[in-house]
Amino acid sequence: EPEVTQTPSHQVTQMGQEVILRCVPISNHLYFYWYRQILGQKVEFLVSFYNNEISEKSEIFDDQFSVERPDGSNFTLKIRSTKLEDSAMYFCASYRSNLAYTFGSGTRLTVV
Amino acid sequence: AQSVTQPDIHITVSEGASLELRCNYSYGATPYLFWYVQSPGQGLQLLLKYFSGDTLVQGIKGFEAEFKRSQSSFNLRKPSVHWSDAAEYFCAVGALQGAQKLVFGQGTRLTINP
Numbered sequence: 001e002p003e004v005t006q007t008p009s010h011q012v013t014q015m016g017q018e019v020i021l022r023c024v025p026i027s028n029h030l031y032f033y034w035y036r037q038i039l040g041q042k043v044e045f046l047v048s049f050y051n052n053e054i055s056e057k058s059e060i061f062d063d064q065f066s067v068e069r070p071d072g073s074n075f076t077l078k079i080r081s082t083k084l085e086d087s088a089m090y091f092c093a094s095y096r097s098n099l100a101y102t103f104g105s106g107t108r109l110t111v112v
Numbered sequence: 113a114q115s116v117t118q119p120d121i122h123i124t125v126s127e128g129a130s131l132e133l134r135c136n137y138s139y140g141a142t143p144y145l146f147w148y149v150q151s152p153g154q155g156l157q158l159l160l161k162y163f164s165g166d167t168l169v170q171g172i173k174g175f176e177a178e179f180k181r182s183q184s185s186f187n188l189r190k191p192s193v194h195w196s197d198a199a200e201y202f203c204a205v206g207a208l209q210g211a212q213k214l215v216f217g218q219g220t221r222l223t224i225n226p
Contacts, residue, residue: 105155
């Protein structure tokens with residue numbers, strides 16, 4: 001069964017550093033998403049991406065965040081200057097049709 | 113805007129007992145409803161989803177859920193739980209327009225007593 005692949009599985013970074021989280025969505029999917037889950041809390045929507053542009057973003061997705069689909073296969077989330085409160089599990093998801101959302105296994109980001 | 117409430121933060125049941133996890137949603141139109149399971153440190157696995165048709169939906173691992181429009185509920189059930197069912201369970205709602213974002217509930221942590 002096709003999978004959404006996320007790398008790395010765990011990343012530790014110093015406060016103020018830039019991080020890039022990577023995702024390879026399912027190849028024929030058209031819609032891409034990032035969600036995050038702070039430890040012990042619910043999964044929260046960050047941003048959706050379609051046709052090479054952001055289609056919706058939440059209030060969490062401020063100017064420190066950006067997304068890109070640089071080469072037609074990867075989908076990245078960049079955090080420019082990480083803060084302690086950015087520590088969370090970040091999930092990538094992709095969607096084509098028929099309510100078939102597929103989530104990746106997540107990247108655990110720890111900001112120290 | 114959509115919202116999801118899972119009233120039970122933590123539930124403990126004995127192995128072999130029946131299970132019902134509650135989910136209430138708020139959405140102005142016909143919702144798309146989902147249940148996901150998350151084992152510790154793992155990603156989100158889809159258990160089942162509801163779009164239309166039969167209000168009783170069968171999923172993987174022996175789970176089922178019933179959509180009740182009058183109660184705005186989509187409760188998850190399993191007749192007999194196994195120790196491996198211990199996990200976090202999330203209910204989510206999506207908008208009618210297919211590829212919209214999912215809005216998740218707070219989750220219910222399920223503990224199984226041997």
